[in-house]
Amino acid sequence: MENIHQHEPKKVFLETFGCQMNDNDSDRLLGFLKDIEYIRTDKPEKADLIIINTCSIRDKAEQKVYSTLGRFKELKKENPGLIIGVGGCVAQQEGATLLKRTPHLDIVFGPHNVHKIKELLNEAGNKKRVVATGFNEKIDDDEYAIGPSADGIKAFISIMRGCNNFCSYCIVPYTRGREVSRKSADIISDAQRLASSGVKEVSLIGQNVNSYGTSGGGDVSFPELLRKIARVDGIERIRFITSHPKDISEELIYLFKDEPKLCRHIHLPVQSGSNSVLKAMRRGYTREEYLSKIMLLKRLYPEISISSDIIVGFPGETEADYEDTISLLKAVRFDNLFSFMYSVRPGTKASEFTDHLPLEIKSERLHLLQELQKEITFSRNLELVGKTLEVLVEGQSRIDPNEMTGRTTCNRIVNFTTEARGSGSLVDVVITNASPNSLKGIHNERGNICS
Ligand code: SAH
Ligand code: SF4
Ligand code: F3S
Numbered sequence: 001m002e003n004i005h006q007h008e009p010k011k012v013f014l015e016t017f018g019c020q021m022n023d024n025d026s027d028r029l030l031g032f033l034k035d036i037e038y039i040r041t042d043k044p045e046k047a048d049l050i051i052i053n054t055c056s057i058r059d060k061a062e063q064k065v066y067s068t069l070g071r072f073k074e075l076k077k078e079n080p081g082l083i084i085g086v087g088g089c090v091a092q093q094e095g096a097t098l099l100k101r102t103p104h105l106d107i108v109f110g111p112h113n114v115h116k117i118k119e120l121l122n123e124a125g126n127k128k129r130v131v132a133t134g135f136n137e138k139i140d141d142d143e144y145a146i147g148p149s150a151d152g153i154k155a156f157i158s159i160m161r162g163c164n165n166f167c168s169y170c171i172v173p174y175t176r177g178r179e180v181s182r183k184s185a186d187i188i189s190d191a192q193r194l195a196s197s198g199v200k201e202v203s204l205i206g207q208n209v210n211s212y213g214t215s216g217g218g219d220v221s222f223p224e225l226l227r228k229i230a231r232v233d234g235i236e237r238i239r240f241i242t243s244h245p246k247d248i249s250e251e252l253i254y255l256f257k258d259e260p261k262l263c264r265h266i267h268l269p270v271q272s273g274s275n276s277v278l279k280a281m282r283r284g285y286t287r288e289e290y291l292s293k294i295m296l297l298k299r300l301y302p303e304i305s306i307s308s309d310i311i312v313g314f315p316g317e318t319e320a321d322y323e324d325t326i327s328l329l330k331a332v333r334f335d336n337l338f339s340f341m342y343s344v345r346p347g348t349k350a351s352e353f354t355d356h357l358p359l360e361i362k363s364e365r366l367h368l369l370q371e372l373q374k375e376i377t378f379s380r381n382l383e384l385v386g387k388t389l390e391v392l393v394e395g396q397s398r399i400d401p402n403e404m405t406g407r408t409t410c411n412r413i414v415n416f417t418t419e420a421r422g423s424g425s426l427v428d429v430v431i432t433n434a435s436p437n438s439l440k441g442i443h444n445e446r447g448n449i450c451s
Contacts, residue, residue: 012038013047018055031146054090058343076104089175135177153424160206168349181218195234203239210247230261246284265411269309273328274321305335305410313342313362315353381434395423418443
């Protein structure tokens with residue numbers, strides 16, 4: 001007899017923490033789940049499947065997993081058919097320990113196992129509790145079988161995974177494995193597919209994009225990959241993140257000259273301004289080498305915006321080391337900065353160091369540094385008032401429906417007035433006002449850039 005019941009699609013509630021790599025994994029996960037007829041819900045109480053994609057970069061991030069899982073304990077009691085899974089970096093780090101600590105958890109899967117979700121769900125459906133934290137040395141063809149989805153006119157493309165750097169504080173090489181690059185042809189075909197569905201801006205992502213192609217998998221250098229993407233019709237803007245200061249080549253620095261599609265922004269995490277701390281962090285560059293690359297970038301491209309990451313309170317960081325970081329901030333005047341208190345990560349080299357700083361010192365140093373950076377960011381924004389900047393229109397502003405919003409090539413949010421209403425076009429905007437985190441402007445329809 002024919003089945004005349006129309007079954008309801010199953011629902012997945014997915015929460016993602018951490019970096020763009022995790023966002024990208026969640027994106028692929030949703031794609032694989034869509035294939036087996038799951039749709040996304042934002043209500044955990046309505047879900048048949050709950051997945052938390054976790055981050056372990058600092059202890060606080062890791063602890064979030066346990067509190068988030070705690071929230072779902074009651075739901076599992078009410079609905080024993082509910083399947084709960086943990087993916088991402090904490091899953092990789094903790095493996096079976098997570099299952100032991102959390103009796104209502106069914107699946108633990110690491111970042112190399114996202115594409116195995118269907119098998120894992122089958123096992124969990126048979127009342128088995130499963131752990132999948134194996135590493136593949138190579139990228140399986142089916143891992144990226146689901147291409148990246150477009151968020152309107154923007155999309156992220158993962159070009160590599162893992163990291164070989166083993167900075168002494170960092171857990172990533174342990175949770176994401178060795179660095180492997182995707183083949184350039186696969187990346188280009190993702191870009192072409194995205195362009196044909198209306199995407200104008202792609203961000204190429206990896207933990208260390210400058211070493212793309214140098215350690216397995218990749219067939220061209222990173223600058224060559226950028227040139228190839230720039231030739232994809234329909235792609236108007238290209239961003240990339242994250243660059244490592246030790247690997248950023250002169251070829252890449254000079255590429256900004258020849259490639260107008262490359263956005264005038266670079267994220268170049270420095271971590272510390274002190275040579276002895278940089279050495280203990282195993283970053284592979286000195287303060288002087290970092291500064292000379294920054295000065296070259298600024299000399300060649302006065303309009304370029306530079307952002308960075310800083311860790312304060314690394315073991316053994318003296319007052320003088322900290323002052324070196326402060327003086328570096330003043331010398332560079334970053335457009336934006338992400339700063340963190342050092343957090344011990346299990347299994348890393350720095351976890352063996354004994355000269356840890358008290359929380360009060362770390363927290364005071366972080367606070368003072370953030371206050372200084374706030375002033376710098378605001379004054380860098382103020383410097384743009386009166387200039388005409390090119391903005392990729394993303395849609396209506398959420399704050400004021402009479403305004404449109406978008407980003408400049410130098411990665412600033414601009415809310416502006418205009419007669420035009422569509423998204424996806426590049427327009428010239430005269431900047432009239434700056435606030436600490438965004439700019440305001442008026443669409444300049446005669447359109448001559450004078451920045
Ligand atoms: N691959 C990137 C960084 C990825 S992690 C790079 O090499 O720059 C993002 C940021 O988290 C790092 O730049 C660093 O500033 C911070 N971070 C990493 N490990 C940390 C730790 N143990 N404690 C505090 N911050 C940390
Ligand atoms: Fe971590 Fe260093 Fe690799 Fe960045 S480069 S992911 S900080 S080990
Ligand atoms: Fe976090 Fe893992 Fe990314 S530790 S920052 S989710 S690589």
